[in-house]
Amino acid sequence: MSGPLAIIAGGGALPWEAAALVAPRREVVVYALDGEADPAPAGIETHPIGYGQIGRLFKMLAARNCRDVMFLGAIRSRPDYRRILGDVETLKLVPKIVRAIVGGDDTIVRNVMALVEAEGFRVVSVEDAVPELLAPAGLLGRHGPSEAQRADIAFGTRYLDAAASFDIGQAVVVAEGRIIAVEAAEGTDAMLERCASLREAKRFRTPRGAGVLVKRAKRGQDMRSDVPVVGAGTLQKVIAAGFGGIAVEAGRTILAERAAMIAAADKARAFVIAL
Numbered sequence: 001m002s003g004p005l006a007i008i009a010g011g012g013a014l015p016w017e018a019a020a021l022v023a024p025r026r027e028v029v030v031y032a033l034d035g036e037a038d039p040a041p042a043g044i045e046t047h048p049i050g051y052g053q054i055g056r057l058f059k060m061l062a063a064r065n066c067r068d069v070m071f072l073g074a075i076r077s078r079p080d081y082r083r084i085l086g087d088v089e090t091l092k093l094v095p096k097i098v099r100a101i102v103g104g105d106d107t108i109v110r111n112v113m114a115l116v117e118a119e120g121f122r123v124v125s126v127e128d129a130v131p132e133l134l135a136p137a138g139l140l141g142r143h144g145p146s147e148a149q150r151a152d153i154a155f156g157t158r159y160l161d162a163a164a165s166f167d168i169g170q171a172v173v174v175a176e177g178r179i180i181a182v183e184a185a186e187g188t189d190a191m192l193e194r195c196a197s198l199r200e201a202k203r204f205r206t207p208r209g210a211g212v213l214v215k216r217a218k219r220g221q222d223m224r225s226d227v228p229v230v231g232a233g234t235l236q237k238v239i240a241a242g243f244g245g246i247a248v249e250a251g252r253t254i255l256a257e258r259a260a261m262i263a264a265a266d267k268a269r270a271f272v273i274a275l
Contacts, residue, residue: 006066009037010073135274137250141265153247156214164218175211192237208242216249231256245271
């Protein structure tokens with residue numbers, strides 16, 4: 001890899017955490033999506049970019065000799081066609097952009113990456129650029145799952161593997177052998193909030209501390225995009241919904257704010273495990 005790493009930043013702390021980890025060994029430039037990215041911390045070169053400035057983005061990348069591009073952070077809403085009709089450089093790309101944003105979520109991501117690479121850039125994965133963000137195998141903290149929770153993890157893993165071809169989501173909540181919720185378009189956090197509401201409404205009656213959130217990449221997932229992410233906020237929602245912990249896939253799941261997540265798990269006697 002040569003030249004600076006470009007990070008296209010969506011929402012959340014993850015793009016900034018990645019930039020801080022990469023910076024000591026490689027120059028990094030963040031292009032923060034308007035309306036999506038969180039405010040930039042001090043000391044990181046950052047340029048705001050709108051959906052209507054895709055052509056400008058490509059020119060900026062070329063001017064900074066950023067050949068490697070990584071996408072990180074949440075995209076809270078799919079842009080409509082009006083938001084891509086921006087600068088002159090972008091107008092030239094409209095036919096390609098329209099083709100790229102048609103389809104399901106996985107199709108859109110693949111098409112956008114193909115568009116970027118067709119302009120001469122290389123889309124890199126977290127494993128390529130900042131592997132220390134990925135979960136190592138084993139327990140992350142002092143507490144582990146019980147035998148019943150391990151059985152729930154195995155059940156949830158089988159479900160996610162079976163559902164992978166339907167492009168539904170990356171997470172499921174299982175408690176005492178029962179699927180409580182499946183992640184869909186709402187995302188993991190909203191799914192967990194729904195679980196808390198279901199518990200309050202007594203739609204399931206497993207004791208607090210039972211059950212687990214299982215989150216993992218789909219079989220065949222392109223690891224340059226949409227890598228599963230869990231962090232301290234995810235764990236807090238798991239605890240609030242009354243479940244015992246989180247199980248992820250080692251080497252294929254990003255741990256955001258890892259130290260804070262592990263500290264919170266230890267304090268709550270919850271577990272985080274990467275299998």
